[in-house]
Amino acid sequence: MKSALINVPAKARRGEVIAIRTLISHAMESGFRFNSSGVLQPRDIITSFVATYNGEEIFRADLFPAISANPFITFHTVATESGTIEFTWTGDNGYSATQSAKITVE
Amino acid sequence: MNAICRSRTSRATAVAALLAALCVLASALAAEVPLAERRSGYEFMSRDTKAMQDEDTANPGMLWVLDGEALWGAKAGQANRACADCHGDAANSMKGVAARYPAFDAKRAGPLDLEGRINVCRSEQQKAPPFPFESKELLALTTFVARQSRGMPVESSDERLKPFIETGRQMFNRRQGQLNLACAQCHDDLWGQKLAGIPMPQAHPTGYPLYRLEWQTVGSLQRRLRNCLIGMRAETYAYGSPEYVALETFLMWRARGMPMEAPAVRP
Numbered sequence: 001m002k003s004a005l006i007n008v009p010a011k012a013r014r015g016e017v018i019a020i021r022t023l024i025s026h027a028m029e030s031g032f033r034f035n036s037s038g039v040l041q042p043r044d045i046i047t048s049f050v051a052t053y054n055g056e057e058i059f060r061a062d063l064f065p066a067i068s069a070n071p072f073i074t075f076h077t078v079a080t081e082s083g084t085i086e087f088t089w090t091g092d093n094g095y096s097a098t099q100s101a102k103i104t105v106e
Numbered sequence: 107m108n109a110i111c112r113s114r115t116s117r118a119t120a121v122a123a124l125l126a127a128l129c130v131l132a133s134a135l136a137a138e139v140p141l142a143e144r145r146s147g148y149e150f151m152s153r154d155t156k157a158m159q160d161e162d163t164a165n166p167g168m169l170w171v172l173d174g175e176a177l178w179g180a181k182a183g184q185a186n187r188a189c190a191d192c193h194g195d196a197a198n199s200m201k202g203v204a205a206r207y208p209a210f211d212a213k214r215a216g217p218l219d220l221e222g223r224i225n226v227c228r229s230e231q232q233k234a235p236p237f238p239f240e241s242k243e244l245l246a247l248t249t250f251v252a253r254q255s256r257g258m259p260v261e262s263s264d265e266r267l268k269p270f271i272e273t274g275r276q277m278f279n280r281r282q283g284q285l286n287l288a289c290a291q292c293h294d295d296l297w298g299q300k301l302a303g304i305p306m307p308q309a310h311p312t313g314y315p316l317y318r319l320e321w322q323t324v325g326s327l328q329r330r331l332r333n334c335l336i337g338m339r340a341e342t343y344a345y346g347s348p349e350y351v352a353l354e355t356f357l358m359w360r361a362r363g364m365p366m367e368a369p370a371v372r373p
Contacts, residue, residue, distance in 0.1 A: 005164075025166075025173075
């Protein structure tokens, strides 16, 4: 189950600084833990997060094994024009998730 | 000689003081938290953790609600029926349901908690194998159902639950484990004080299933109770055992009237 929660204001004034919050469901298995039978659990984490605003990259983050499960990433950007903000998470074992949100700028 | 005498007297004074302190402690024991002084675990949290619970897009428990919503509409079992096929829109049919669970089940002549009810529904109505305890699916469905009662007061008025509340109360007040502790010692008598630097709450189960930062996942009330028993170095029960359900029934009665917060966030 890939689920994500996105919080982007639906409306903003041109030039306004807006807060964007994202939360995605992921176990972020660090690769350092052993299971109850003593077997090392292979690493399974999200390694990168990219946000684009009408196709232009506005935010990027690299994620590492010490980041907790269900990563919550929040950042700010300037509302420049109406359009779509798209979020992509990629990770180990071919993991990839995409979500988008619409924003109207007046 | 003089020095020995003095140290003996001071030791005797110390022992007397300790006994007096113990007497005070003993007289303070077994007092239930008065209704007006009850506080949710939420009030003992830091500002950041509170903000996390309050904002639906920051509350990781909402991810389980989303998954639960998908499961609610998914057909399952030999009956090929979804929860929604019988219960319809959960926003109406499940409103307030979690606030009155564990509820009395006539067929089993005892209380069933929400997880238990979902699994009974699954095996009897959907003809599907029950979900394992603490599985992602069971937690997701339970969280989704519990979410529909947010803000509603906990209800515990069924007369048939009385004997089970009593069993739960006895468990709550009984000393157990290698540390010889009762739940009541921390949660009735010493709430608000610190245990290993963390404030001890009153143990009101209004936010379950909840996202615990320590677990990095959503967990049930039974998992939390198991956690407490391990901390007391007492023996745990099997998931779904009548002992846990009785304790849950008592705790919900103890929290009667308090608003539901599921899915809550706790440190």
